[in-house]
Amino acid sequence: MDLCRPSGYGFAMKKDDHLFLIDGSGFIFRAFHALPPLTRKSDGLPVGAVSGFCNMLWKLLTQARDTSVGVTPTHLAVIFDYSSKTFRKEIYPDYKAHRPPPPEDLVPQFALIREATRAFNLPCIEMEGYEADDIIATYARMAVEAGGDATIISSDKDLMQLVGPKVHMYDGMKDRQIGVPEVIEKWGVPPEKMIDLQALTGDSVDNVPGVPGIGPKTAATLLEEFGDLDNLLANAESIKQNKRRENIIASRDLVLVSRQLVTLKQDCPVDVPLDALSLEPQDGPKLVSFLKAMEFNSLTRRVAEATGAEAQAIEAAPVDVEWGADAHGPDLDPGEGKAPAAVTAPGATDGKRPADLAAARAARFASLPINRDNYETIRDLTALEGWIETARERGLVAFDTETTSLDAMQAELVGFSLALYDEDAADDGAVIRAAYVPLTHKAGQDDLLGGGLAEGQIPFDAALAALKGLLEDEAVMKIAQNLKYDYLVMLRHGITVKNFDDTMLLSYVLDSGMGGHGMDALSEKWLGHQPIPYKEVAGSGRNMVTFDYVDIDRATAYAAEDADVTLRLWLVLKPRLAAERVMTVYERLERPLLPVLARMEERGISVDRQILSRLSGELAQKAAALEDEIYELAGEKFNIGSPKQLGDILFGKMGLPGGKKTKSGQWSTAVQVLDDLAAEGLPLPSRIVDWRQMTKLKSTYTDALPGYIHPQTKRVHTSYSLASTTTGRLSSSEPNLQNIPVRTAEGRKIRTAFIANPGHKLLSADYSQIELRVLAHVADIPQLRQAFADGIDIHAMTASEMFGVPVEGMPGDVRRRAKAINFGIIYGISAFGLSNQLGIERSEASDYIKRYFERFPGIRDYMEATKERARDVGYVETIFGRKIHYPEIKSSNHQVRSFNERAAINAPIQGSAADIIRRAMTRIEPALGEAGFAERAKMLLQVHDELIFEVEDDAVDKTRAVIVDIMENAAMPAVSMAVPLKVDARAAHNWDEAH
DNA sequence: CCCCAACCGTA
DNA sequence: GTACGGTTGGGGG
Structure with missing residues (x-):
């Protein structure tokens, strides 16, 4: 049993209290079929039932006291079916046997409706082995016994047997109360005889047998005459109509089974007490955040007004569409929701289902020409404000920054571009409008005196202020390609981009393993269009200029095209998320990590120049000494670093045995080979192995790292790539801080140069054997599970x-x-x-x-x-x-x-481990914040199974506890691992000692 | 100036 | 045997 509400126990139920029990599962199906289909505008996610559900809940919570029910709830719960495996199956294996799988468009909504319930701060209750109706019956009984009343929000006839003086029903969609008179009016019997009536009539939907030829009318007449079912069966012989009498006698046993099936169980072993269902106040911002994510605009507005929440300032929640392991709707096998939805052929344009929308979009943009002549250059503030205003109206804008460097920590902003989408534009060419806003282009081309700004550019600060309003506006979805770069550039200008999508991450989630996710590749693949190559704009090699020296007209063509292409890619890729069941991966594992990584990159890590410089000297001396020995042993000087020359010396000139050839026919000089020779007692190969190690450490690390120390921050800022591995791992570059040596004593010295600021420690937390644990889990190996x-x-x-x-x-x-x-x-x-x-x-x-x-x-x-x-x-x-x-x-x-x-065998293992640490990373900063350590402990680096933090001395113990807890539980609740995850964490002044 | 092969550092 | 990125040498243009 699951109570998915964090709050603790409320107030004890007492006399005159009123419990509302909402039949969540019943509502989903009814709303789905009764309401017109509705899909989320941005991506085609079906949300009709969710919308109906939210509107109904809101109405119940706000208007109950005045009109519809006439009472105010003091307690409330939403009840769901958990699975089809209930005790009824044991009584009668055919129960609900013919129920078809839920419609495709309904499947994702099961999880969303649970999410909605949580957003409304209401308990949602479900129990393995019991139907929602049984739980409702149990709570209704408990409420009455506690002296209160219960109202069941449902119109299901199966629940009518519960109606009585203290138990009421209310049809939330028809706004109608169902009491004893209404039951009699509809069925011809009072609620207490509903069980007998249902047993006689049966139910074709649930496959409850009943008596052939007896419907509600006949059943009611019979019950009127005989009083109840037992009496009817005992005196069946006295029934006058021949056929009816025979049928009843023949069906006697089945009718008794039917009675068991339709009788609701009022004593389910519920472990959420009644008192825990007391109605809590609404969390306005939380609710608004969810409604915003669903794009229910008018309800969002109403809720914001009523709760005083600032809708503008609230971020749309990451939407929890669990297609994965923790998704379960009624009768939904967990694997079922993950089956790939067939993307229907282009031309299927009913536009209702995500797969149709995705197919229609792909077909449309594959052949929609891109015309660079339509791009505008925005040169005054009024024009910029006009574009921003339109972006707000549309709620959607693509943007891209142009800067002086590929390094986001060094880059200076030169301009930015915007693109807008008008779905209803009459002219195909006007569907997308794009513009470039130059800010700091230089006047002269690249002559030494051309230091002044070019004419016709909006003052930097004014333009940035306007841009800030747009980028930080939660109500406008910002779209970019490789947003982490632009995010970091904007962060350095005090702007935090809110509510965004990244086309690179969309492609990565959808098509990992299907080629690169850079803009040029995506544009070619989806739009059949080759964007202007950067080098045609800025030159290349020695002739390359920074973007501020690019002519504004050329810059406009290039930059506006980037925003244009990005927007088109989004339109094509975004609907595929829902269609191909990877919405959750995107929203939980990709998008939220982007700001986390941007902040880590911005923080950087301290590296001690002196230590590296000293190590460089030592390594140079050792290498030089080895060089002398090597030349001596080889009998001549040569370039030891050249595998070609080295191979010729060893296996050609000296004729050593055990030579292997590489693919290209060269002698292999790999360590394996050299080690084998060294094991024979030969001194030369062993010196070469040592020389290689010294020069490798020197050139790759001790010499190179100081060059990455940022001139202003004095720290080293790596860049993480979110989308360059197939498995979901990150990669690190410029410099790569994921391959700092650790295996040899000599190499480990480099780690001593990575240090904490004064008054701080570096804290390293790493997963122990995470991949083998994942293997034990996915392959379900008893010995491995036991050992862990x-x-x-x-x-x-x-x-x-x-x-x-x-x-x-x-x-x-x-x-x-x-x-x-x-x-x-x-x-x-x-x-x-x-x-x-x-x-x-x-x-x-x-x-x-x-x-x-x-x-x-x-x-x-x-x-x-x-x-x-x-x-x-x-x-x-x-x-x-x-x-x-x-x-x-x-x-x-x-x-x-x-x-x-x-x-393919490795990917689920490596990838699951990568997903686990991603989940940990998105949760750690909020957790540290809640514990009051946001300013005292900062996440700096990730090395696949290890996270490195910089922590104030006094905060080490407490932050370590928080970090270990989050990391060890990072798979939950989506996946409950069959083996525990273990994390070791140590703090020290430098990375070597902390690891 | 660009690209590739070989080698080697990490998980 | 998986997944990466960086450095060097060397060939080609």
């Missing part, structure tokens, strides 16, 4: 299972092999790979794998099932529903196919 539950060394356990060696006193090499196998499994193991990793024969590696699968058959089953699924549908999924496509999984080329199979 018991906190046992997982590699030792594997070794013990495989080789029959006891965990106590296990030789290191045995454990090492098991560890390699465990990693191999995650990587989609092959005998070839494992033999390479362990330096053993292929046949031996094959034996290991065979033995592993014998001990863990569930893993083999998981791998086979994953491959098969990838072949069938073309993609695999993480536990949160992120899809990763493998278009080449059926390649006839064995190499290509095998590679895709291994990647």
Whole structure:
């Protein structure tokens, strides 16, 4: 049983209190069929039933006292069906057997209506094994016993048996009360005889049998005559009509079963007490936020007025359309909601369902020409204000910034572009209007004296103030491509973009694995259009100029086109989210992370120049000493850094054994090869390996990192990419802070240069074995689950299972092999790979794998099932529903196919782990804020399974507790993991000691 | 000036 | 055997 409301227990129910029980499930179906179909304007998400539900709730909560019901609720709950597996199925297996699956357009609304209930700050109650009607019956009884009244908001005849002096019904859609007289009027019997009546008539919808030929009228007459069902059955012989008498006698047993089926259970073991249902005050902002996300404009306005909430200032809530594991509507198998919706062929333009809208949009924009001649240059404030006003009316605008640098932390704003959409424009060319607003273009081309500003540009501060109003307006959806960049640039100007979508992230969520998500690729793919290449505007190489030196007319063509293309991409991609069931992935795992990452990048991390400089010196000395030795041993000088020259020396000139060739026919000089030679006792290869390590550390880290220290902030600001891996991981660049050395002592010294500010510590929190835990969960392996539950060394356990060696006193090499196998499994193991990793024969590696699968058959089953699924549908999924496509999984080329199979096996594991830490990252800042540590603990870096924070000394212990808690529970409530997640966290002055 | 291969750092 | 990004050398234009 689930009470999805955070508030605690309310006031005890007492005499004269009034409990309202809303039949949520009944309402959904009725509203869906009774109300005209309604879809969310921006993306076609079906929301008709949600709209009806919200309007009904609002009406109940505000107007109940005056008119419709005549009473004011003191307690209220919304009750839902949980699943079709109820006790009635056990009594009668055919119960509800013929019920068709819910309509496609209704499925997403189940979750939304629960979300709506929470937004209204009302408890929503559901219980496994019981229907909503039984829970309603139970609470109604409890309310009456407590001395109060109950009103059931429903018009379902199945509930009418409950009506009595203290229990009422109210039809929220017809605004009509149903009391004892109304029941008699409609059915011809009083409420207490409804059970008998239903048992006689049966119910074709629920597949309750009943007596053939007896409908409500006859049943009522019979009950009138015989008093009740038992008496009727006992005296059935006395019925005059032949056919009727025979039927009743023949159906006797089934009628008794029917009576059991239609009798509501008034003693469900509810574990949410009545008192917890007391009506709480509305949370205006929360409700407005939800309604806004649903785009119910008039209700949003009414609610904002009534609650005094500032609608303008409230952000639309991320909408919780759980298509994934935690979605459950009545009779909805959890997997059912995730099935790919067929995108209907272009031409299907009824425009009602998301798939139709998506198909229609794709077809339309694939051939809608882009005319750069229509772009405007906005050169005065009045014109800009006009565009912004129109953007507010439309509630939708694409924007893009033009700057002097690709580095958002260094970039200076040069101008920005806007694009507007007019769905109803008469002329196809006017459907989208785009404009560029130049701000700081220089007067001269690039001559030394051309320092002045070009004419005809709005003063920077005035334009930015106007732009701020637009970007921070919650009521206007802002659309951009790779928004994190623009977000950060605007953040540096004191502007926080609110209510946005990012076309790059849309594409990433929809088409991961199907190619890049950059604007040029997307434009080509969806619009059949090639945007002006940047280098044609700003030049390239030595001739390249920063954007402020680009001629304003050329800049307009380029910049306005970017906004234009972005808007078109949004129109094509956004409806696909709902159609292809990845709305939740986008709204929960992608979009909310964007501002989090922007803030992390803005904060940067302190790096100690002195330490790096000293390390550079040390490394240079060590490398120089090794160089001398190497030349001595080789007998000549050569470029050690050139694999070609090195290979020729080692395997050509010196004729060392064990040479392997690379793809291109060169001698391989990879560590593997050199290590093998070193093991033979040869000094040269070993020196070369050491030299490589020293020069690698020097060039990639100690020499390069200081160059990334920002001139103003004095910190290093990496850039995270949200959309450059197929699996959902982030990547880091310029500099890459996700590959700072840790494995060797020499390398770890580099980490000592990453330090906390005075009075602070660096706190590192990392997931322990997260990928193996995910594997244990998804493949459901009993031994793995047990080992993680018991906190046992997982590699030792594997070794013990495989080789029959006891965990106590296990030789290191045995454990090492098991560890390699465990990693191999995650990587989609092959005998070839494992033999390479362990330096053993292929046949031996094959034996290991065979033995592993014998001990863990569930893993083999998981791998086979994953491959098969990838072949069938073309993609695999993480536990949160992120899809990763493998278009080449059926390649006839064995190499290509095998590679895709291994990647497909790895992706759900790596990707689920990535999703988990994403969830943690979006929750940690709010959690720290609630704990009062927002200003004292800052998240700085993410390294796949590790988060690094900078924390005030005094706040370390408390923030660590908050962070560990959020991280360990990050999968909940969407996924309840079968194994616990474990997080280790330490704080120290530098990253080496904290890790 | 651009691109690729080889190598190697991380999870 | 999975997923990345950065540096270097070297070939081509």
